[in-house]
Amino acid sequence: ASGLVKHFGGKRMLLKRSPLVRAVNGISMSVKEGETLAVVGESGCGKSTLGRLLIRLLEPSAGDVIYRGRNLGNLTPDELRRLRGELQIIFQDPFASLNPRMSVSDIVSEPIWLKGGSSRGERRDKVVEILRTVGLRPDMASRYPHEFSGGQRQRIGVARALASDPRLILGDEPVSALDVSIQAQIVNLLEELKERLKLTLIIVAHDLAVIRHMSDRVAVMYLGEVVELATTDTLYDAPLHPYTQALFAAIPQASAVARHSIKPLDGDVPSPTNPPSGCKFHTRCPHAKPLCNEARPQLEAVEGGRRVACHFWREIAAAGSDPRPIAR
Ligand code: SF4
Ligand code: MG
Helix, strand or coil, rough: EEEEEEEEEEEECCCCCCCCCCEEEEEEECCHHHHHHEECCCCCCCCCHHHHHHHHHHCCCCCEEECEEEEHCCCCCCHHHHHHHHEECCCCCCCCCCCCCCCCCHHHHHHHHHHHHHHHHHHHHHHHHHHHHHHCHHHHHHHHHHHCHHHHHHHHHHHHHCCCCCCCEEECCCCCCCCCHHHHHHHHHHHHHHHHCCEEEEEEEHHHHHHCCCCEEEEEEECCCCEEEEHHHHHHCCCCCCHHHHHHCCCCCCCHHHHCCCCCCCHHHHHHHHCCCCCCCCCCCCCCHHHHHHHCCCECCCCCCCCCCCHHHHHHHHCCCCCCCCCC
16 A cells, blocks of 8 residues: 545535544555554544555555455455455444344355355355354354344454455454453454465454454654564564553563653553644654654664654663663
């Protein structure tokens, strides 16, 4: 993706303009085939919007998404429809995202039917196969969503996403609506399916705890921008951006906190309708200097394919690496 921008609102209404929300503000990045990329940030940071732009559930206000060599903005509606099956989504809320009047069989066979070229019997066989794949019994096919628990419903959501033989699945906080005891099951299921079906996953999450073991790389977002992008191991080992460091401070058991003795975040996220100038994090950043509210830091390449958007990441990293005992 390059230069992705998505603004909502800003339309002239009767007497005034609706506020312009800069949900995604100039993001350029790539998703590698076969990887699990986590997109992490507080609510309202634009992470769900970015995910939807990447799978073309939303059209960008500006910028391009190139998928397997093709610019998704140049496809005809017909081509886009054929591509739809390859780019799927699992929603956050398995209670709201399943039509209560459709049986599991209908829910899962609809994407197969939309793809075309299958008989009734073939669709039935495929539904049975997919239900087994996600850990549901085939005899559950005739039941309705309300008859299932949250974890089972999310398995149905996963089954629906799998039905059109996707290559890439966006999980929009796929476990955050579930009981903690169920979360690990769904995470394990996604990991297992990714390996087995050679999927690419984009997992949107609001904290770093959930994605620790399942993601290969992490993009950290703040107010519509990616502020740090790194492999998961590097990021957990040494977060460079002050905002990433603050996110780690929100996870009590994270080792990075112990080592960097980082303060948790103060203050609320500023409004995306009226974002701060310069570095958008300067209103909350413990390291902010005058330059920070004047100039927007670019997402610059650091060693190891990692990228960070902070004027002072070098100084902050140097200060943080003083030898000191590790508190545990
Ligand atoms: Fe903090 Fe300045 Fe870096 Fe922004 S650019 S994260 S305000 S030090
Ligand atoms: Mg969201």
